[in-house]
Amino acid sequence: MQEIKVFGVWGSPFSRRVEIALKMKGLDYEFIEEDLDNKSDHLLMYNPVHKKIPVLVHNGKPVVESSLIMEYIDETWKENGLPLLPTDPYERAQVRFWAKFIDDKMVASVRAALLRRGEDSEKAKEEMEEILKVVESEITKRDLFGGEKLSFLDIIGLFIAYWIPIIQDVGGNYVLTREKFPGIYEWADQLLDDAFIKENLPDKAKLLLMLQARFGVKV
Numbered sequence: 001m002q003e004i005k006v007f008g009v010w011g012s013p014f015s016r017r018v019e020i021a022l023k024m025k026g027l028d029y030e031f032i033e034e035d036l037d038n039k040s041d042h043l044l045m046y047n048p049v050h051k052k053i054p055v056l057v058h059n060g061k062p063v064v065e066s067s068l069i070m071e072y073i074d075e076t077w078k079e080n081g082l083p084l085l086p087t088d089p090y091e092r093a094q095v096r097f098w099a100k101f102i103d104d105k106m107v108a109s110v111r112a113a114l115l116r117r118g119e120d121s122e123k124a125k126e127e128m129e130e131i132l133k134v135v136e137s138e139i140t141k142r143d144l145f146g147g148e149k150l151s152f153l154d155i156i157g158l159f160i161a162y163w164i165p166i167i168q169d170v171g172g173n174y175v176l177t178r179e180k181f182p183g184i185y186e187w188a189d190q191l192l193d194d195a196f197i198k199e200n201l202p203d204k205a206k207l208l209l210m211l212q213a214r215f216g217v218k219v
């Protein structure tokens with residue numbers, strides 16, 4: 001009998017990626033909610049390098065970093081449901097490239113651009129806009145995002161589709177707008193309309209309150 005645990009936080013886009021991947025594979029798991037202001041000994045033991053959630057613990061062995069956890073889930077439970085990553089090695093490499101781009105560039109730019117004020121924030125907003133232009137051009141091609149079935153990058157991209165608009169409301173800074181990025185919004189609208197995705201996203205009002213409290217910015 002296998003044991004699957006997820007150490008996470010209900011409102012985290014990274015925790016949700018792992019939960020969504022496990023559910024797509026039809027797997028049961030135990031979710032352990034962490035308090036990031038008072039991290040548990042388990043979290044520090046399982047992720048001693050970054051000390052971050054999410055951590056997947058499979059039969060006592062930890063795996064960290066949400067996109068790597070998704071790949072682990074896909075490889076470990078190959079027989080369960082559809083593959084999350086394409087089977088073709090070239091396509092897999094493309095998917096990994098964009099997942100890394102979103103995590104390294106997009107996620108990193110958001111805090112500086114959306115949750116700060118002043119000159120630095122203006123520069124960060126310009127940088128975020130440039131990164132979004134790259135994403136817009138890739139998403140519009142519809143090869144890797146927004147296909148018939150939910151893709152690996154759709155799940156990674158939920159950060160853009162769902163979290164960024166809410167973070168914009170938290171900070172009162174708007175970079176990702178429908179006018180400037182119609183392709184991203186078209187993809188996001190379709191993705192967020194998916195019944196399975198809707199069921200697995202945190203409540204918007206609750207998330208907004210949590211982010212306001214965490215980042216100390218009032219709307």
Ligand SMILES: N[C@@H](CCC(=O)N[C@@H](CS)C(=O)NCC(=O)O)C(=O)O
Pocket residue numbers: 009012013014036051052053054064065066067103
């Ligand atoms: N690249 C990581 C990011 C995970 C991450 O940023 N987790 C945040 C919560 S959303 C965290 O644990 N922060 C705690 C800290 O930085 O001390 C992933 O994809 O898993």
